[in-house]
Amino acid sequence: MRSLRRGVGPALLLVPALLAADRPERPDRDPPGEAAALGARVEALVRRGTLSAARVQEDLDFPGRRHVRFDHRVGGVRVFGAQLVQQLDADGRTWSVSGAIDEGLALDVVPQLTADQAERAALGESPRGAIALGEPELVVRAGERRLAWMLWLRLDLGLERVFVDARTGAIVHRYSDLRTDSAVGLGAGVWGDQKKISADASGGQYLADDKLRPCPLTTYDLRYNASLTGIVLGTGRFDPAWIAQDADNDWNDAAVVDAHAYAGWTYDYFFRRHGRRGIDDQNLAVRSIVHPLPLLFQFANAAYDPFANAMLYGDGDAESGPWSGALDVVAHELTHGVTSYTWDGIYQGEPGALNEAFSDIMATGAEFFQQAAGSARLLADYFLGEDLAYRFDPARTAVRSMENPGLFCTPQLGVCDPDHYSRRYLGSADNGGVHINSGIANQAFYLMAEGGANRTSGQRVNGLGAGGREKAERIFYRGFTAYLTPSARFRDARIATLRAARELYGEAEAAQVAAAWSAMGVE
Amino acid sequence: MTGALSIVLAAALAAPAAKPKPTAAPKTTAFAVTIAGGIAALPLDWQAPAIWTLNAETARLEALQETPLGPVAEAALSHRFARRFGVAAAFAWSRRDGRAEIEAQLPHPLYLNRPRTVTGSTDGLGYRQIASHLDFEWRPVTGRLELAFFAGPSFVRAEADLVERVTASEAYPYDEAAFASASASPSRSAASVGWNAGAALAGAVASHVDLGVQARYSRAKPELTTPGGSVVLEAGGLDVTAFLRLRF
Numbered sequence: 001m002r003s004l005r006r007g008v009g010p011a012l013l014l015v016p017a018l019l020a021a022d023r024p025e026r027p028d029r030d031p032p033g034e035a036a037a038l039g040a041r042v043e044a045l046v047r048r049g050t051l052s053a054a055r056v057q058e059d060l061d062f063p064g065r066r067h068v069r070f071d072h073r074v075g076g077v078r079v080f081g082a083q084l085v086q087q088l089d090a091d092g093r094t095w096s097v098s099g100a101i102d103e104g105l106a107l108d109v110v111p112q113l114t115a116d117q118a119e120r121a122a123l124g125e126s127p128r129g130a131i132a133l134g135e136p137e138l139v140v141r142a143g144e145r146r147l148a149w150m151l152w153l154r155l156d157l158g159l160e161r162v163f164v165d166a167r168t169g170a171i172v173h174r175y176s177d178l179r180t181d182s183a184v185g186l187g188a189g190v191w192g193d194q195k196k197i198s199a200d201a202s203g204g205q206y207l208a209d210d211k212l213r214p215c216p217l218t219t220y221d222l223r224y225n226a227s228l229t230g231i232v233l234g235t236g237r238f239d240p241a242w243i244a245q246d247a248d249n250d251w252n253d254a255a256v257v258d259a260h261a262y263a264g265w266t267y268d269y270f271f272r273r274h275g276r277r278g279i280d281d282q283n284l285a286v287r288s289i290v291h292p293l294p295l296l297f298q299f300a301n302a303a304y305d306p307f308a309n310a311m312l313y314g315d316g317d318a319e320s321g322p323w324s325g326a327l328d329v330v331a332h333e334l335t336h337g338v339t340s341y342t343w344d345g346i347y348q349g350e351p352g353a354l355n356e357a358f359s360d361i362m363a364t365g366a367e368f369f370q371q372a373a374g375s376a377r378l379l380a381d382y383f384l385g386e387d388l389a390y391r392f393d394p395a396r397t398a399v400r401s402m403e404n405p406g407l408f409c410t411p412q413l414g415v416c417d418p419d420h421y422s423r424r425y426l427g428s429a430d431n432g433g434v435h436i437n438s439g440i441a442n443q444a445f446y447l448m449a450e451g452g453a454n455r456t457s458g459q460r461v462n463g464l465g466a467g468g469r470e471k472a473e474r475i476f477y478r479g480f481t482a483y484l485t486p487s488a489r490f491r492d493a494r495i496a497t498l499r500a501a502r503e504l505y506g507e508a509e510a511a512q513v514a515a516a517w518s519a520m521g522v523e
Numbered sequence: 524m525t526g527a528l529s530i531v532l533a534a535a536l537a538a539p540a541a542k543p544k545p546t547a548a549p550k551t552t553a554f555a556v557t558i559a560g561g562i563a564a565l566p567l568d569w570q571a572p573a574i575w576t577l578n579a580e581t582a583r584l585e586a587l588q589e590t591p592l593g594p595v596a597e598a599a600l601s602h603r604f605a606r607r608f609g610v611a612a613a614f615a616w617s618r619r620d621g622r623a624e625i626e627a628q629l630p631h632p633l634y635l636n637r638p639r640t641v642t643g644s645t646d647g648l649g650y651r652q653i654a655s656h657l658d659f660e661w662r663p664v665t666g667r668l669e670l671a672f673f674a675g676p677s678f679v680r681a682e683a684d685l686v687e688r689v690t691a692s693e694a695y696p697y698d699e700a701a702f703a704s705a706s707a708s709p710s711r712s713a714a715s716v717g718w719n720a721g722a723a724l725a726g727a728v729a730s731h732v733d734l735g736v737q738a739r740y741s742r743a744k745p746e747l748t749t750p751g752g753s754v755v756l757e758a759g760g761l762d763v764t765a766f767l768r769l770r771f
Binding site: 124126127128129184185186194195196198212213214249264268271272 | 578632633634684
C-alpha cells in the first residue's frame with residue numbers, strides 16, 4: 001500500500017486484520033438463513049406470474065452459482081425498471097435476493113391506443129427526421145401507476161427512449177438512451193466546485209463508471225464499511241453493486257465526485273502530456289475507492305494498492321476533508337500505479353523516496369495541466385495536498401513542498417524533509433524515509449522547472465527557461481519510466497534524467513538538469 | 524396545385540391562337556376573380572439561434588438559413604367601384620426549400636466551459652408562407668390593355684423549419700468535434716401584419732377573360748420563437764406571377 005503521507009495511521013493497519021475475518025462467502029459454506037425465505041418468496045411470486053425470469057447469468061467468480069434476473073409484471077405487462085435478482089448455487093439454494101418491487105401494484109393493463117397510434121404520437125412530438133425503431137412495448141411505469149407504450153426513436157446519431165401514455169397518447173417521459181451522451185452528469189466536489197461526471201446510465205441509476213475515456217474508470221463507494229474494504233483489498237474483486245451511484249446524475253457525494261473526476265483528469269494528463277494510456281499504457285482499469293472506513297476511524301490519508309490496483313481515499317479527520325478532494329493527491333496515487341507498471345521502484349529507502357517523488361512530480365504536473373497557477377485553493381502550485389485541509393494555509397497544512405521541502409517536518413523523528421542529499425534521513429521509519437527523502441528529487445524538479453537556489457548548498461540553478469515545467473515533467477517521465485530500475489538510487493535518477501534531457505531537448509537542457517541535481521548534492 | 528394552375532394558364536393562353544380574331548373591347552364589370560401562378564422572386568434569409576442541453580451544459584448554434592426562389596400561387600377577388608378604382612382581396616401561397624449554414628458551440632463531455640466549435644450546413648429546410656392582401660387599386664390605363672397599381676395591408680403567416688440541434692462526431696480526448704448532421708424542429712410558425720404594393724398589366728383575350736402579369740412586393744415581420752430565443756423574418760418578398768382573370 002503506497003500512501004501519500006508518512007506514518008500510516010491505525011485505520012489502515014486494521015485492514016489486514018479485517019481481511020482474514022471477512023473473506024467473501026465460499027461455495028462450501030451454507031447460505032444465510034434469511035436467503036432461503038426470500039428464495040421461497042421469489043418462487044411464490046413466479047408462480048403467481050408477478051415475476052418472470054428475464055436472464056440467467058453464470059457466476060464466473062464462484063463456478064456453479066448463477067444469478068437469475070426476474071422482471072416484475074402486472075397482468076402480464078412488464079413494469080419498467082423493476083427487477084429482482086436471485087443468486088442460486090448449483091444445488092438450487094438461494095444465497096441472496098436483491099432489488100425491490102411493489103407487490104401491491106395493480107392497474108388496468110388494457111391500452112386505449114394501439115402501438116401504431118403510440119408511434120405516430122411519439123413521432124408527431126419529435127424533430128423532423130426521427131425514426132421509430134423496433135416494435136413499441138407496453139409497459140407499466142410503476143411510480144406513476146401508468147400504462148405506457150415504450151419505444152425508441154432514432155434521430156441522426158441520437159437515440160431516445162419515449163413513453164407514450166397508452167390511454168391519452170401524451171408523451172409522459174423521454175430521455176436520451178445513448179449511453180455515452182446521456183451519462184454526462186454534474187457534481188460538486190469537496191470544496192463546492194462544479195465538475196462533470198462521466199457516468200453510465202444503467203437500470204434507472206447513474207453509475208460512476210466512465211464510458212467516455214478509453215479505459216475503464218470506476219469509482220466504488222464502500223459505504224464506510226471496513227469489512228467490505230477488507231474484502232475488496234484482500235481479494236482484488238470489485239462487485240459492480242459497489243460502484244458509486246446517483247439517482248439523477250446530479251451528484252452530491254463530494255468524495256465520489258472528486259475521486260471520479262480527478263482520476264479522469266489524471267488519465268487525461270498522462271495521455272495528453274506523455275501520450276500514455278493509463279496505468280499500464282494499455283488502458284488498465286482505473287479504480288477509486290471512497291468511504292473505505294467508518295468516519296470514527298479518522299482515516300486521513302490516501303493510498304494506491306498495487307495488488308487490488310485501486311486508489312483508496314480516506315474521509316479525513318478534524319483538520320482535513322475527504323482526501324479525494326485534492327487533484328494532486330489523486331494524481332499522486334494514480335502515478336504509483338504507473339510506477340508499478342514501469343520502473344516499479346522498491347518502496348523502501350532511496351528507490352522508495354524516488355517512487356514517492358515521481359508521484360509528487362507527476363501530480364504537480366497534472367495540477368498545473370488542469371488548474372490555473374495560483375496560491376488559493378484549487379489552484380496549481382508546488383505544494384502537495386494543499387487542498388486537503390479545511391483551513392487553507394499551504395505552508396502549514398499541506399503535506400510537502402517542492403520549493404522548500406524543509407517546511408514540513410516529522411516531529412516524532414526529529415527531522416524535516418531534506419533539501420540536500422547530505423541531509424537525507426537514514427533511519428528505518430517511514431520505510432526508510434520514503435516520504436521524507438522524496439524532498440531531494442522534488443526540489444531538483446522544482447529547480448529545473450522554475451530555477452532558483454538550494455538553501456543548503458547555496459547553488460543557483462537557472463532552470464529550463466520558457467516552458468520549463470513542461471520540459472521538466474517530460475524529462476522526469478521519460479527518465480524514470482524508461483531508464484530507472486526498481487532499486488534505483490538518487491544517482492541513478494540523475495543519470496536517467498540527464499539522458500532523457502539530452503534525448504528530448506539537447507545539451508543546454510541537460511546542463512540545467514545536471515545543475516539542479518548538483519545543487520541537491522546528487523552527483 | 525401549381526400543376527393544375529399551369530394547365531389552366533396554358534389552356535387560356537392557347538385560346539387566342541385558336542381564335543385569332545380580335546375580341547371586342549372589354550365590358551366594364553364590377554367583380555373579377557383572378558388566379559395566378561409564378562415565382563417568389565427574392566431569396567429570403569435569416570439567422571436563427573437555438574440552444575439545447577448537451578453533456579450537462581448548454582449547447583448553442585446560430586443558423587444562417589437561406590430560402591431561394593420558389594413557386595407562388597395566388598387567388599384574388601376584386602371589385603371595381605369606379606372606372607379607374609377598385610378594391611381586391613388576394614390570398615397567396617408559396618413554398619420553398621432552403622438550406623442553412625450552421626455554427627455551433629458544443630460542450631466538452633469531460634470538462635466544464637470548454638466548448639468546441641463546429642460548422643456545417645444542411646438543406647431541405649422547408650419554408651411556407653400564406654399571405655392575405657387587402658388592396659386598393661388604381662387603373663391609370665383602361666381598355667383592351669389595362670394597367671393597374673395597387674397597395675394595401677397584408678397579413679402574412681410564415682412557417683419555417685428551423686435548425687435546432689446538431690450532432691458531431693468526436694473521439695477521445697474530445698478536444699475537437701466535427702459536424703455530423705443537423706436536425707430541424709417541427710415547423711414553427713408565426714404571423715404578422717405588414718403591407719404590399721404592386722402593379723399588374725392585363726390584356727383581354729375574351730369578353731370576360733383577361734390574361735396578364737403582375738408584380739407584388741409585400742413585407743411583414745412575423746417573429747418565430749426558438750429554444751434559443753426568437754427570430755424575426757423579413758417575410759413576403761417579390762412575387763412575379765402570370766394571371767387569368769374572369770370578369771363578371
